[in-house]
Amino acid sequence: MPAFFNVFKKKVLTKLPKDPAILLSIIVIWFFLLLFILFPLSKIFILTFEKSGHFTFSNILEILGKRNHLQAFWNSLLLATLVGLSGTILGFFFAFTSVRANLSKGWSKFLDGTIILPLISPPFTTAIAMIFSFGRRGLITYNLLGINTFNVYGLHSVLFAETITFFPIAYLTLKGVLAGIDPTVEDMAFSLGSSRGRVFRTITLPLAIPGLANSFLLLFAASLADFATPLILAGSRFPVLPTEAFLQITGLFDIRGGAVLSFILLVPAFSVFVLQRYWVSRKYYVTITGKAGAQTQIKSVTSRTGKIFLTVCILVSVSILYFYILLFYASIVKAFGANYQITLKHYTVVFTEGLKAIKDTLFIATIGMLLGGVYGVVVGYLVSKKTFISRSAMEIISMINYSLPGTIVGIAYLIAFNNPPIMITGTAIIIIACYVFRYGATGIRTTVAILQQIDPSIEEASFSLGANATTTFKRITIPLILPGLFSGLGIVFIRSMTAISATIFLVSINWTLITVRILDKMTELELGVAAAFSTLVVVIVFIVIIFINLFLRLFRGPGAIDMSNILGG
Amino acid sequence: MLNVKKSSVLFLMTLIFSLVLVWFVGEMNIPGQAAEELNAYSIWPENWARPMFEEFEKATGIHVNFIRFSSGEALARIIAEKNNPQVDVLFGGPVETHSAGIKEGVFEPYKPPTYDVLEGRFKDANGYWVGIADDPLVFMSNAGFLKEKNLNPPSSWYDLLDPAYKDMIQMADARTSGTAVTRIFTILQVFDRDEDKAFEYMKKLRANVQAYTKSGGGGTIPVGLGQAGAGIFFIVDALKTQQEGYDVVVSFPKEGIGTSTEAIALLKGAKNPELGKKLIDWASSPAMQNFFAKYKINFIPAHPDVEIEPSLAEVVKNANIFPIDSVWAGENRKRIVDEWVEKVLP
Amino acid sequence: MEAIGIHLNNIHKTFLHRVKGEVKAVNNVNLNIEHAKLVTLLGPSGCGKTTTLRMVAGFEQPDKGTIFLGEENVTNLLANKRNIGFVFQNYALFPHLSIYENVAYGLKVQGISPQEEKKRVNEILAMVGLTGYEAQFPHQISGGEQQRVALARAIVIRPKVLLLDEPLSNLDAKLRVHTRSEIRRLQQSLNMTSIYVTHDQEEAMAISDRIAIMNKGKIIQVGSAEELYFQPNSEFVAKFIGRINSLPAEVQEADDSFILVKIFSHTYKISTTLDGIKPQQKMNVFIRPEFVQLSKQAEENELKGIITEKVFLGEKVEFTVDVYGHTLNITSYNAVESAKYLLNQEVGVCLAEKELKIFTEKGD
Numbered sequence A: 001m002p003a004f005f006n007v008f009k010k011k012v013l014t015k016l017p018k019d020p021a022i023l024l025s026i027i028v029i030w031f032f033l034l035l036f037i038l039f040p041l042s043k044i045f046i047l048t049f050e051k052s053g054h055f056t057f058s059n060i061l062e063i064l065g066k067r068n069h070l071q072a073f074w075n076s077l078l079l080a081t082l083v084g085l086s087g088t089i090l091g092f093f094f095a096f097t098s099v100r101a102n103l104s105k106g107w108s109k110f111l112d113g114t115i116i117l118p119l120i121s122p123p124f125t126t127a128i129a130m131i132f133s134f135g136r137r138g139l140i141t142y143n144l145l146g147i148n149t150f151n152v153y154g155l156h157s158v159l160f161a162e163t164i165t166f167f168p169i170a171y172l173t174l175k176g177v178l179a180g181i182d183p184t185v186e187d188m189a190f191s192l193g194s195s196r197g198r199v200f201r202t203i204t205l206p207l208a209i210p211g212l213a214n215s216f217l218l219l220f221a222a223s224l225a226d227f228a229t230p231l232i233l234a235g236s237r238f239p240v241l242p243t244e245a246f247l248q249i250t251g252l253f254d255i256r257g258g259a260v261l262s263f264i265l266l267v268p269a270f271s272v273f274v275l276q277r278y279w280v281s282r283k284y285y286v287t288i289t290g291k292a293g294a295q296t297q298i299k300s301v302t303s304r305t306g307k308i309f310l311t312v313c314i315l316v317s318v319s320i321l322y323f324y325i326l327l328f329y330a331s332i333v334k335a336f337g338a339n340y341q342i343t344l345k346h347y348t349v350v351f352t353e354g355l356k357a358i359k360d361t362l363f364i365a366t367i368g369m370l371l372g373g374v375y376g377v378v379v380g381y382l383v384s385k386k387t388f389i390s391r392s393a394m395e396i397i398s399m400i401n402y403s404l405p406g407t408i409v410g411i412a413y414l415i416a417f418n419n420p421p422i423m424i425t426g427t428a429i430i431i432i433a434c435y436v437f438r439y440g441a442t443g444i445r446t447t448v449a450i451l452q453q454i455d456p457s458i459e460e461a462s463f464s465l466g467a468n469a470t471t472t473f474k475r476i477t478i479p480l481i482l483p484g485l486f487s488g489l490g491i492v493f494i495r496s497m498t499a500i501s502a503t504i505f506l507v508s509i510n511w512t513l514i515t516v517r518i519l520d521k522m523t524e525l526e527l528g529v530a531a532a533f534s535t536l537v538v539v540i541v542f543i544v545i546i547f548i549n550l551f552l553r554l555f556r557g558p559g560a561i562d563m564s565n566i567l568g569g
Numbered sequence B: 001m002l003n004v005k006k007s008s009v010l011f012l013m014t015l016i017f018s019l020v021l022v023w024f025v026g027e028m029n030i031p032g033q034a035a036e037e038l039n040a041y042s043i044w045p046e047n048w049a050r051p052m053f054e055e056f057e058k059a060t061g062i063h064v065n066f067i068r069f070s071s072g073e074a075l076a077r078i079i080a081e082k083n084n085p086q087v088d089v090l091f092g093g094p095v096e097t098h099s100a101g102i103k104e105g106v107f108e109p110y111k112p113p114t115y116d117v118l119e120g121r122f123k124d125a126n127g128y129w130v131g132i133a134d135d136p137l138v139f140m141s142n143a144g145f146l147k148e149k150n151l152n153p154p155s156s157w158y159d160l161l162d163p164a165y166k167d168m169i170q171m172a173d174a175r176t177s178g179t180a181v182t183r184i185f186t187i188l189q190v191f192d193r194d195e196d197k198a199f200e201y202m203k204k205l206r207a208n209v210q211a212y213t214k215s216g217g218g219g220t221i222p223v224g225l226g227q228a229g230a231g232i233f234f235i236v237d238a239l240k241t242q243q244e245g246y247d248v249v250v251s252f253p254k255e256g257i258g259t260s261t262e263a264i265a266l267l268k269g270a271k272n273p274e275l276g277k278k279l280i281d282w283a284s285s286p287a288m289q290n291f292f293a294k295y296k297i298n299f300i301p302a303h304p305d306v307e308i309e310p311s312l313a314e315v316v317k318n319a320n321i322f323p324i325d326s327v328w329a330g331e332n333r334k335r336i337v338d339e340w341v342e343k344v345l346p
Numbered sequence C: 001m002e003a004i005g006i007h008l009n010n011i012h013k014t015f016l017h018r019v020k021g022e023v024k025a026v027n028n029v030n031l032n033i034e035h036a037k038l039v040t041l042l043g044p045s046g047c048g049k050t051t052t053l054r055m056v057a058g059f060e061q062p063d064k065g066t067i068f069l070g071e072e073n074v075t076n077l078l079a080n081k082r083n084i085g086f087v088f089q090n091y092a093l094f095p096h097l098s099i100y101e102n103v104a105y106g107l108k109v110q111g112i113s114p115q116e117e118k119k120r121v122n123e124i125l126a127m128v129g130l131t132g133y134e135a136q137f138p139h140q141i142s143g144g145e146q147q148r149v150a151l152a153r154a155i156v157i158r159p160k161v162l163l164l165d166e167p168l169s170n171l172d173a174k175l176r177v178h179t180r181s182e183i184r185r186l187q188q189s190l191n192m193t194s195i196y197v198t199h200d201q202e203e204a205m206a207i208s209d210r211i212a213i214m215n216k217g218k219i220i221q222v223g224s225a226e227e228l229y230f231q232p233n234s235e236f237v238a239k240f241i242g243r244i245n246s247l248p249a250e251v252q253e254a255d256d257s258f259i260l261v262k263i264f265s266h267t268y269k270i271s272t273t274l275d276g277i278k279p280q281q282k283m284n285v286f287i288r289p290e291f292v293q294l295s296k297q298a299e300e301n302e303l304k305g306i307i308t309e310k311v312f313l314g315e316k317v318e319f320t321v322d323v324y325g326h327t328l329n330i331t332s333y334n335a336v337e338s339a340k341y342l343l344n345q346e347v348g349v350c351l352a353e354k355e356l357k358i359f360t361e362k363g364d
């Protein structure tokens, strides 16, 4: 017994933080993590594996026994794989062009600017634009090409729309990877007699492989989780899991079925999470660089190839821009496709009927941002600067809701918080909690990243110059982390403005969201109003981004993290 | 020294974080209902529900908070919230939805003053719901499409099987839409409730379906725009499309087509039952139904004293329309929809 | 392989720099390197050494001028056709390839047989002392070893010329001295015409046959270490190679064969001719620290000064002397003699007249 106690003391007690404030913070955070992450998730497990008090697989078998659902499972995997591949290829193409094709400043700004658009857009944007463009009476298919047999519903459309929507993630990931490859390494291969093609094949590509794998997994997860695009574009012949789970619950009022479907979705999603965390992230090559050499005039593409690449990129960017212009245009004409008279009536609807949704959304996003920010900083600080017994568990669990498809999180919340002891369906708190514990994770990641960047010697230097602890914290630490924190907050806000997959289950008569109104308007075929709402969201998000960038310019320091980098992941 | 400072800041932040969170929980759980407000889920689209509720507020001073759902969604929500109802009234929607709800025990019986005046198919025997309008299904086709393919407006269920319609028909998805459920029961009825034959027909029809939409009217604009050639909709949606200026043709099958009662019901455990009842009184009376014409809502009024709008009367004049037995439909709804999802949808 | 010469003729290169605007990185460079010789480009950071080297390698295209490798004009030849060995400052090892694969890369490109490849890689690894490291990856070995891999990789393809861009700057001082003689040994035994870039004059003097001093994109002077030290053509070269004192002077008299200048209180005769020199003209006169001598008592024709600093460095002693408000550096290699002089002592300062230099070129 004493032996056991000694082990206990050594293993547990000595690792508990001595500082009571820290200890309390840890306990409080754990309480919330249990309540808002593990508890809801456990409900999904219970519903999936329990039947009249017994453990069983029959629920899963029953759901998978339905042709439609089994089909949805395979479709989801197929779609995610295809989007992972095509998005990675397109993203790599863009990244390669941007990093290696000697772009002028103007062009790279243009590419970066347009590519960011899909990342900050409300859901359905691409889907709406697709229907306007490629439907039977679409601007492109019908008016331009005179085709009226093209079917806009199905795998091809979802694949296209999701690729356009998600490839910026690949772009941002791979741009970092490619920019991280020391160009002298390519020069060297070149000088050893390799042709351009061979340098690309034997040097550039192999060095980018971990990045490619990472980007594939990110896109795979994004597509797997995407609810909005397939809901509009997949058509009934191509069911996928998130929409099936949604329809199972909202249409067939089969909550258990929805839970089981989301569990089935959880399996691949979680595998990707694990793969990404424990495998790919460890595979990055350590590029050996001493002192940085002279800037290199990159030789990996000839100027002619560079021009071709740039042209292709510009074409893709222009089509993204076109989608947004189309969206705006649709919001100011009477009835797109039939009556192109300019009108403000859709905006009138937005600012009368839709006012409540706008107010609710802004309120929820603001509160979510503030709470999410505090939560992010606290957890980020704890996991990166403190050692305590449940540290890595805390780090992983705090990432769960962020990594899982929103559909799962939404359904879990719906099930968990609809009954005593915690009955918060129908309140704003359930939506806010969902955002805080889902998107607050970006806050955690930013904080961790910033704290890693801050060399402890900076703080020490301040001490050695005679500053005391408070002054150091105020003058050195806070200014260093503030800009990064601020962009982290911005991301939480933007995500809260544009999210739907989780919150669609959580809106209520008291609290509704713009994104859900967009979906309503789309199902009611008020596409003009849907477009107007979407335009509004894009505008609000843009204002937020401009605001953040202004702020960052004021406070640029080592703590400043590029906004786009956080948007990507 | 640094650590003490930092950790107390950290703890303070954690504290603020949890206090705000807790404050919210407290704040949100107290239902802040004003005296003269009631909550409703509307299955009618916002465009129609909103003017009705505004007129109601004018007439009674009672404000209606509402949110619009497809019938399946609305029912799902009501069932999910059974222990903690968020609304008082389920407003509109084909009666099969309400019948299914009775089975789940989510409604409170209430017979408004108009109850006795209403025709039998416009009220539930126990008063769980009452009808506020009648809404027959129709075929709606794009005129340009018909001309292009050299077709007459479809006048039989079998016309829709013509390969000319391949990939050109849009209709609603039974998982979310009451229109779809009414349509499926109509087809069952057309085949004398012979499920094998009816499903056989639906599977054949599937080949011509371009898309199943989430809401009942989801296909109307695509048909109006010519993105789709034809579809099966409630008359109210079809005529709205026509009124908006789309060149569409409304027709009826000679074998007959079903009509559904649009109903209203009070929820069990409603937080404002008295206000809810007032809304039901008003909606089931001419007081509301007289506004249909004014707001160009092409429902056929349920109350016998309300004049049917002349142009609407003209459309349905010679049509073979039959009511659907709501009890039968309600009892079989889930089974039939499941079967449809399994057999027809993929 | 037969060694060949390298010839740069009127090379120009201008960059558009984001901050600085147009930068003339290389401005009319002419350089001829005989076969099997090692020439060092020496100059301060940013003077255009790397750019010059990269143009020889073909990584950069000159705006103007021609580059010849032997008889062949390679100005427009791509880097992968020039058969050049290049060693980067940061080594540029392929991080995803093992040491063996790194070294074998160039051979694989040439398409030689696997046996031959193996033989040559092993040979070269033995030469640089890395036998047994074949399966390691770059991040698993030390900086000095990485440096040798980079060297092995560059020379295994038997290049016509070898270019090295500050190859030792990432090594510690001791390893640097050792490795530079290794490089010199390899270069001489393999007879490779080489250009070596550094900003370290000692390294340059130790390793080169000839040194080209560069500044602001131009080559200021080319010569052996001795030539540059004893006959610098400009103030810049004189200051860059070794140390030199600069003293204000006024011309008294100028002739075909000499100039008389007055430095503080005394007049010196310098045997040189300069065009357009007029009496009363002010100029600077230069002298290296070791050509200044101290004496206990200022003689008739000597300057007077006060010792402000004395640093004992073993084989030599360095003094700083204040002469009429001017600081003069003096180096003495006579320890016994130097012991006589103390801090703050008043001393006589003797400038060796024939070592006084006047430069018409500033060199920058």
Ligand SMILES: Nc1ncnc2c1ncn2[C@@H]1O[C@H](COP(=O)(O)OP(=O)(O)O)[C@@H](O)[C@H]1O
Binding pocket: A294, A295, A296, A297, C015, C016, C017, C018, C023, C024, C025, C043, C044, C045, C046, C047, C048, C049, C050, C051, C052
């Ligand atoms: N790719 C480039 N783009 C812009 N300026 C450059 C580039 N490469 C070099 N320079 C500039 O040219 C000058 C010479 O650079 P470099 O040849 O690298 O000098 P060194 O190697 O002698 O230190 C510097 O001012 C440098 O900033």
Ligand SMILES: [Mg+2]
Binding pocket: A294, C046, C049, C050, C051, C166
């Ligand atoms: Mg350099």
